[in-house]
Amino acid sequence: MAAPLSVEVEFGGGAELLFDGVKKHQVTLPGQEAPWDIRSLLVWIKKNLLRERPDLFIQGDSVRPGILVLINDADWELLGELDYQLQDQDSVLFISTLHGG
Amino acid sequence: MAASEEVLALKAEVALREKELSSLKQKLAAALLAEQESVPVSPLPPKAALSREEILRYSRQLVLPELGVRGQLRLATASVLVVGCGGLGCPLAQYLAAAGVGRIGLVDYDVVEMSNLARQVLHGEALAGQAKAFSAAASLRRLNSAVECVPYAQALTPATALDLVRRYDVVADCSDNVPTRYLVNDACVLAGRPLVSASALRFEGQLTVYHYDGGPCYRCVFPQPPPVETVTNCADGGVLGVVTGVLGCLQALEVLKIAARLGPSYSGSLLLFDALGGYFRSIQLRKRRPDCAACGEQPTVTDLQDYEAFCGSSATDKCRSLQLLSPKERVSVTDYQRLLDSGTPHLLLDVRPQVEVDICHLPHALHIPLKHLERRDAKGLKLLGEAIRERKPGTQEGAALPVYVICKLGNDSQKAVKILQALTEAHELDALTVQDVVGGLMAWAAKIDETFPQY
Numbered sequence: 001m002a003a004p005l006s007v008e009v010e011f012g013g014g015a016e017l018l019f020d021g022v023k024k025h026q027v028t029l030p031g032q033e034a035p036w037d038i039r040s041l042l043v044w045i046k047k048n049l050l051r052e053r054p055d056l057f058i059q060g061d062s063v064r065p066g067i068l069v070l071i072n073d074a075d076w077e078l079l080g081e082l083d084y085q086l087q088d089q090d091s092v093l094f095i096s097t098l099h100g101g
Numbered sequence: 102m103a104a105s106e107e108v109l110a111l112k113a114e115v116a117l118r119e120k121e122l123s124s125l126k127q128k129l130a131a132a133l134l135a136e137q138e139s140v141p142v143s144p145l146p147p148k149a150a151l152s153r154e155e156i157l158r159y160s161r162q163l164v165l166p167e168l169g170v171r172g173q174l175r176l177a178t179a180s181v182l183v184v185g186c187g188g189l190g191c192p193l194a195q196y197l198a199a200a201g202v203g204r205i206g207l208v209d210y211d212v213v214e215m216s217n218l219a220r221q222v223l224h225g226e227a228l229a230g231q232a233k234a235f236s237a238a239a240s241l242r243r244l245n246s247a248v249e250c251v252p253y254a255q256a257l258t259p260a261t262a263l264d265l266v267r268r269y270d271v272v273a274d275c276s277d278n279v280p281t282r283y284l285v286n287d288a289c290v291l292a293g294r295p296l297v298s299a300s301a302l303r304f305e306g307q308l309t310v311y312h313y314d315g316g317p318c319y320r321c322v323f324p325q326p327p328p329v330e331t332v333t334n335c336a337d338g339g340v341l342g343v344v345t346g347v348l349g350c351l352q353a354l355e356v357l358k359i360a361a362r363l364g365p366s367y368s369g370s371l372l373l374f375d376a377l378g379g380y381f382r383s384i385q386l387r388k389r390r391p392d393c394a395a396c397g398e399q400p401t402v403t404d405l406q407d408y409e410a411f412c413g414s415s416a417t418d419k420c421r422s423l424q425l426l427s428p429k430e431r432v433s434v435t436d437y438q439r440l441l442d443s444g445t446p447h448l449l450l451d452v453r454p455q456v457e458v459d460i461c462h463l464p465h466a467l468h469i470p471l472k473h474l475e476r477r478d479a480k481g482l483k484l485l486g487e488a489i490r491e492r493k494p495g496t497q498e499g500a501a502l503p504v505y506v507i508c509k510l511g512n513d514s515q516k517a518v519k520i521l522q523a524l525t526e527a528h529e530l531d532a533l534t535v536q537d538v539v540g541g542l543m544a545w546a547a548k549i550d551e552t553f554p555q556y
Contacts (some may be wrong), residue, residue, distance in 0.1 A: 013305055014302065053475075055280065056331050059328075063149075064331065065323065066323065066331055066332075067325075073383070075387040078388075090163050095384075097300070097306075097323065097327070098300035098301060099300055100301055100302040101189040101275045101276055101300055101332070101345065
């Protein structure tokens with residue numbers, strides 16, 4: 001049984017507009033059987049934080065192309081992507097890439 | 102009598118000046134055209150020493166030990182291709198020219214518009230309607246006549262990009278759309294050039310250096326283009342000029358460090374700027390991907406492709422025209438004006454965000470933002486229901502009240518019609534006939550009421 005986790009979830013680059021315009025969310029993930037990973041965090045976010053069209057954020061069981069996921073300020077690709085196991089006090093940032101100039 | 106003579110004299114004077122002005126404009130257009138044909142291809146010759154004038158001009162940066170004479174000579178023989186002469190490209194090119202970069206190529210297919218001037222600081226009122234590439238080149242020449250500026254007043258295309266990129270040492274992506282970003286990346290990978298990339302929207306900016314010294318390229322980080330509906334341009338999302346200015350300057354800094362061989366700071370990392378929060382944040386990006394389609398060990402991108410098809414969008418940041426409704430579900434601004442003049446009972450529903458309604462609106466319109474309709478906002482639907490009932494008595498017995506939906510350009514209004522149709526079918530609203538106004542308020546401003554603001 002994994003203990004509850006306190007995690008900072010942050011959105012930027014316009015992704016926050018799907019979350020009532022709120023960039024920083026301090027969240028507590030409840031204790032559960034399996035350890036919390038990014039895959040299960042995405043399901044939790046979709047259920048608990050997402051306010052607008054899910055397809056603009058999630059595609060399949062991952063984020064849509066064009067959203068960069070950063071765990072403690074590092075590209076999630078360096079840390080196992082969806083399989084990264086969250087630690088207490090982790091910070092997860094979802095950045096929508098900008099194209100304007 | 103004297104007054105009328107003065108009026109006549111002034112009129113004659115004005116006519117004379119107007120004639121002179123028109124002749125000057127013709128000369129300018131011819132000069133601009135001649136410029137386009139002189140495109141140099143030769144690499145810049147090596148430079149052994151700085152002149153007395155150059156030493157004076159660049160003295161403040163020459164005394165920096167990290168740069169020094171050696172760095173300045175490198176800048177003088179460096180060539181930089183600037184893709185996009187907009188909010189990023191203007192400040193970038195301005196600082197490159199001021200710092201004494203030898204040759205600056207300026208690519209932009211677009212013309213200067215009044216709505217550009219709040220952030221595209223190389224362009225002025227006098228050159229509205231002229232090609233941005235020429236306008237930028239003219240400004241840079243006034244700033245530093247020793248810098249060779251090469252305007253390319255055309256779109257960067259798969260047919261031209263590789264040849265162009267190969268003529269320059271460093272490339273700066275200051276473009277405003279997804280297909281161009283993939284095109285510039287692939288051209289840089291194929292030509293072996295470092296790419297300094299920046300972007301900005303609203304109050305945020307992002308900056309990184311791609312394909313430098315074994316670092317990742319754009320495709321390593323973004324193997325798949327984003328879905329079209331998730332991409333926002335500056336016209337829709339808005340942008341503050343200072344934000345593109347800050348990013349363009351940071352981009353210039355990275356270009357100068359590469360050109361002077363001091364090495365960039367943001368290869369393999371991404372700088373995020375939040376202007377509203379007032380902070381910068383640096384993020385560690387992934388390494389170059391061995392399986393990257395462009396820069397990987399077995400690349401599948403071996404020549405430039407059709408990037409508009411790959412991204413499903415066009416290589417501009419102009420607003421797309423959606424076609425969600427059939428022609429009979431839409432009215433033109435001319436037809437709507439006729440209906441308005443005839444006094445036919447109806448409801449005009451403006452579905453733009455509040456911030457745009459504050460800019461301008463038609464006084465008789467009811468305002469409910471599309472977002473509220475999308476989330477079936479109870480307050481919004483109540484307001485709508487009341488407005489419909491209020492106007493209903495004016496219609497003939499049993500006839501449905503006509504509702505016309507309007508927005509800025511005629512895209513959101515079509516989405517709103519779809520929602521209203523669904524609500525009517527679900528009996529959440531009284532029977533309606535709903536149509537949208539083609540081209541929205543900007544068509545109204547262009548065709549019906551020229552005093553109505555355009556934005």
